[in-house]
Amino acid sequence: MDDDRAVDALLRAHGLGGTVYDTSDIYGLGHSQRLLGRMLAQVPRESVRITCKVGAFKGTGVNAYSSLNLHGQVEQSMENLRVDYLDVLTLHHTDFGPRDRYLEEALETLQALRDLGSVKAIGMQGPTRLVTDQAASASCVSNRESAARFAFLFQRIRPEVICTPFNPLSRELEAVDGEEDEVLRSLAG
Numbered sequence: 001m002d003d004d005r006a007v008d009a010l011l012r013a014h015g016l017g018g019t020v021y022d023t024s025d026i027y028g029l030g031h032s033q034r035l036l037g038r039m040l041a042q043v044p045r046e047s048v049r050i051t052c053k054v055g056a057f058k059g060t061g062v063n064a065y066s067s068l069n070l071h072g073q074v075e076q077s078m079e080n081l082r083v084d085y086l087d088v089l090t091l092h093h094t095d096f097g098p099r100d101r102y103l104e105e106a107l108e109t110l111q112a113l114r115d116l117g118s119v120k121a122i123g124m125q126g127p128t129r130l131v132t133d134q135a136a137s138a139s140c141v142s143n144r145e146s147a148a149r150f151a152f153l154f155q156r157i158r159p160e161v162i163c164t165p166f167n168p169l170s171r172e173l174e175a176v177d178g179e180e181d182e183v184l185r186s187l188a189g
Contacts (some may be wrong), residue, residue, distance in 0.1 A: 003035060010039035014048070024053040026093070033080035041082050051123065051163075052077050055092035061188050063097045065101050065106040074118055088161050089113065090123035105157065123161035124154065 010021075023033050033052075040048065056074040058064035064073070074089065089110070096103040101135075113119040125149040 003038075006035050007038045010036060014043050015041065019047065020049045020051065022051045022053070022098060023077070023081070024056060025073055025080075026053075026056045028077065029057075030080050035076055037080055037082035049087040050081060050083060051088040051090060051161075052081075052086045053090045053092045055095075062094075063095070063102045065091070065096050065102045065109075067105045067109045070106060070109045071113075074113055078118065085117055086119050087121040088121045088123045090125065090161065090163050091157070091159075092125065094124075094149055103153075103156065105135065110157070121160035122157060123163050124150070124157060124159040126150070126162040126164040 010018075021036055023036055025033065027033065036050075040050075050132045052074075054070065054077070055064040057073070058069055059072070061069040063069065074086065078084065078086065091106075096106060110119070110122055114122070
């Protein structure tokens with residue numbers, strides 16, 4: 001699609017009431033953020049909420065959640081989007097390195113980003129079948145262990161937002177064993 005047409009489509013979506021825009025630095029390696037940034041430059045900032053996922057792309061760094069990488073991803077995303085802050089910064093995955101080597105560093109960086117006003121809220125991907133199956137196949141752990149990992153990290157990170165992948169245009173989701181719902185209910189209770 002032509003870039004100008006893409007920006008026009010985003011402006012039309014905003015004109016029709018679209019207020020939440022979810023992006024990531026890996027979508028087009030920043031190109032989609034730059035297109036969204038062109039649209040955002042033409043609308044009042046307070047009329048939109050920007051959520052941005054980070055962590056899927058670590059660049060040349062050792063871990064996507066090292067302080068340098070995390071800061072760099074957020075700064076680059078804000079530059080691409082032409083904004084001074086992100087409403088929600090969502091962690092794309094739960095790999096903080098061997099034995100969570102980068103977890104404490106990431107927690108400190110996330111707090112610093114909040115303190116600076118660069119990020120208003122922190123989000124995590126919820127423990128859905130889609131996410132836990134990916135984690136299970138990547139690290140050979142069961143869904144139950146993945147859900148337990150999510151619960152552990154939820155307690156450490158204390159996110160204000162939990163995101164679950166769902167596309168209403170996709171085929172109907174199959175019923176699952178309810179384990180993911182159980183984890184979310186236990187955290188909320």
